[in-house]
Amino acid sequence: MIIAEQKPFEEIARMVEIFDKVLILGCNECVTVCLAGGEKEVGLMATSLRLLRKQGDRPIITLEETITRQCEWEYLDQIEKLAEEAECIISMACGVGVQFVAERFPDKWVIPALNTKSAGGSVKHGLWEERCGLCGECILHKTGGLCPVARCSKRILNGPCGGSQNGKCEVKDVDCIWDQIYKKMTIIGKLEQLLEIEPEKDWSKARDGGPRKVVREDVMIYE
Amino acid sequence: MSENKSRLQTLFEQGEFVVTGEIGPPKAATGEGIREHAKHLQGYCDATNLTDNQTAIVRLSSIAAGIHVLRAGMEPIVQMTCRDRNRIAIQSDLLGAYSLGIKNLLCLTGDHQSFGNHPTAANVFDVDSIQLIRMVKRMRDEKVFACGEQIKHDEPRFFIGAVANPFADPFEVRVYRMEKKINAGAQFFQTQIIFDLERFERWMELVRERGLHERAYIMAGVMPVKSAKVASYMQKFVSGMIVPDDMIERLKKAENQQAEAVEICVEQIKYIKNIKGVKGVHIMAVGWEEIVPTIVEKAGLLPRPAVPGVKVAVV
Numbered sequence: 181m182i183i184a185e186q187k188p189f190e191e192i193a194r195m196v197e198i199f200d201k202v203l204i205l206g207c208n209e210c211v212t213v214c215l216a217g218g219e220k221e222v223g224l225m226a227t228s229l230r231l232l233r234k235q236g237d238r239p240i241i242t243l244e245e246t247i248t249r250q251c252e253w254e255y256l257d258q259i260e261k262l263a264e265e266a267e268c269i270i271s272m273a274c275g276v277g278v279q280f281v282a283e284r285f286p287d288k289w290v291i292p293a294l295n296t297k298s299a300g301g302s303v304k305h306g307l308w309e310e311r312c313g314l315c316g317e318c319i320l321h322k323t324g325g326l327c328p329v330a331r332c333s334k335r336i337l338n339g340p341c342g343g344s345q346n347g348k349c350e351v352k353d354v355d356c357i358w359d360q361i362y363k364k365m366t367i368i369g370k371l372e373q374l375l376e377i378e379p380e381k382d383w384s385k386a387r388d389g390g391p392r393k394v395v396r397e398d399v400m401i402y403e
Numbered sequence: 404m405s406e407n408k409s410r411l412q413t414l415f416e417q418g419e420f421v422v423t424g425e426i427g428p429p430k431a432a433t434g435e436g437i438r439e440h441a442k443h444l445q446g447y448c449d450a451t452n453l454t455d456n457q458t459a460i461v462r463l464s465s466i467a468a469g470i471h472v473l474r475a476g477m478e479p480i481v482q483m484t485c486r487d488r489n490r491i492a493i494q495s496d497l498l499g500a501y502s503l504g505i506k507n508l509l510c511l512t513g514d515h516q517s518f519g520n521h522p523t524a525a526n527v528f529d530v531d532s533i534q535l536i537r538m539v540k541r542m543r544d545e546k547v548f549a550c551g552e553q554i555k556h557d558e559p560r561f562f563i564g565a566v567a568n569p570f571a572d573p574f575e576v577r578v579y580r581m582e583k584k585i586n587a588g589a590q591f592f593q594t595q596i597i598f599d600l601e602r603f604e605r606w607m608e609l610v611r612e613r614g615l616h617e618r619a620y621i622m623a624g625v626m627p628v629k630s631a632k633v634a635s636y637m638q639k640f641v642s643g644m645i646v647p648d649d650m651i652e653r654l655k656k657a658e659n660q661q662a663e664a665v666e667i668c669v670e671q672i673k674y675i676k677n678i679k680g681v682k683g684v685h686i687m688a689v690g691w692e693e694i695v696p697t698i699v700e701k702a703g704l705l706p707r708p709a710v711p712g713v714k715v716a717v718v
């Protein structure tokens with residue numbers, strides 16, 4: 181899933197200081213699971229904003245709504261009236277959601293309430309970690325199911341580099357994924373495979389090749 | 404093509420125990436200090452490394468520094484990392500470096516930018532050190548660029564070096580990765596700075612077991628550590644290095660710490676010289692370059708052999 185975390189509240193408050201009626205829009209997918217932008221966080225944001233503005237003598241009206249997914253037109257269609265009422269929309273979704281909202285409501289000011297961090301998962305309560313580098317061409321079959329693109333600080337493909345010590349990366353607080361790959365490949369009896377030189381990666385499949393699209397002609401609906 | 408071989412390669416091939424030094428380029432637009440350092444090392448080291456923005460701190464470029472060294476009449480080993488350039492820039496710089504007379508290249512992945520003075524910089528790492536080594540070898544032996552396109556004339560013909568760190572983990576992987584670098588095209592190695600001689604010996608055993616000492620020239624990295632304070636700092640803060648407590652103790656107890664530092668370094672070199680498979684020593688006197696002649700002399704490595712017929716000059 182997409183991992184995100186809320187921007188500092190003061191930053192959000194500054195972004196809406198010129199507005200008096202805002203729609204705070206949550207998303208029921210990833211950001212609900214990572215406790216950043218679901219129904220609960222929408223409620224908290226609304227209360228905090230109202231309180232702050234009341235203290236500052238410029239009260240704000242907050243409309244609250246949380247939809248199934250902000251990254252799909254049909255769910256955004258459901259909030260058309262609410263969106264019309266508000267001067268601006270604070271999207272509490274990932275960067276994808278924010279952009280879908282902005283595109284669906286072209287005359288509305290849209291404000292992002294979150295910082296989108298990574299594609300990953302929750303490894304334990306309160307800890308979310310990056311797992312996928314979205315490189316566009318998966319190599320996990322070569323690395324024992326552990327991704328050096330996302331999890332090596334230098335994203336090197338023939339690791340580990342000389343900075344690996346006691347399972348730790350030279351970069352602070354990072355586990356050395358190549359140490360883990362080595363151990364995994366040993367367990368599954370594929371160590372020899374790591375001796376093969378992994379050639380230069382085709383980064384054109386990643387973000388470096390420009391914005392990416394997936395096209396499935398077979399499921400397209402032509403009107 | 405022997406006239407094109409570097410002095411460094413020629414010495415290895417002649418079976419000499421090779422001595423190299425290291426110069427860190429300045430954080431300024433001048434080659435004066437580099438040329439001065441090169442003159443100090445002249446006659447004591449057979450060639451000198453020029454680091455490539457080491458620890459991710461902006462410095463005069465390693466290639467330009469190599470030219471200053473050539474002007475001073477010494478042979479450079481230019482370091483090239485993968486942190487700051489993609490495959491286009493790397494190949495372009497290599498054409499330029501070779502065109503100016505640089506013949507030795509040391510290929511590294513490079514320190515992460517978070518250690519340097521521009522921690523918010525983007526990193527490149529388009530290729531890693533192993534891919535870089537192979538790229539340089541293919542340019543030389545197959546006369547092709549990384550994309551496969553022919554280099555129609557005047558291909559760069561570098562003597563290719565790499566690094567190995569016997570003190571990083573997992574221990575056994577270090578030898579595999581070295582082998583991978585040899586398979587990619589590495590002809591000589593300089594190791595990380597050695598303080599833990601026992602671990603280095605165990606590592607060399609593994610190296611010999613796989614016959615790697617016969618496939619590449621291995622140089623042991625050493626460093627004179629000026630004081631107990633510096634040693635403690637390195638133990639705590641420099642990654643990929645093992646600094647034993649007893650070395651720090653020995654420095655602490657010494658009346659003259661600098662003299663003791665020289666003594667320790669000389670002892671290490673004498674010891675390392677007798678380890679089977681070690682073909683030279685790389686002295687990294689970071690910020691203490693002026694001590695190198697003393698160390699080389701005390702270690703009994705003088706005079707340095709002459710290499711008639713090899714031209715050391717800017718082209």
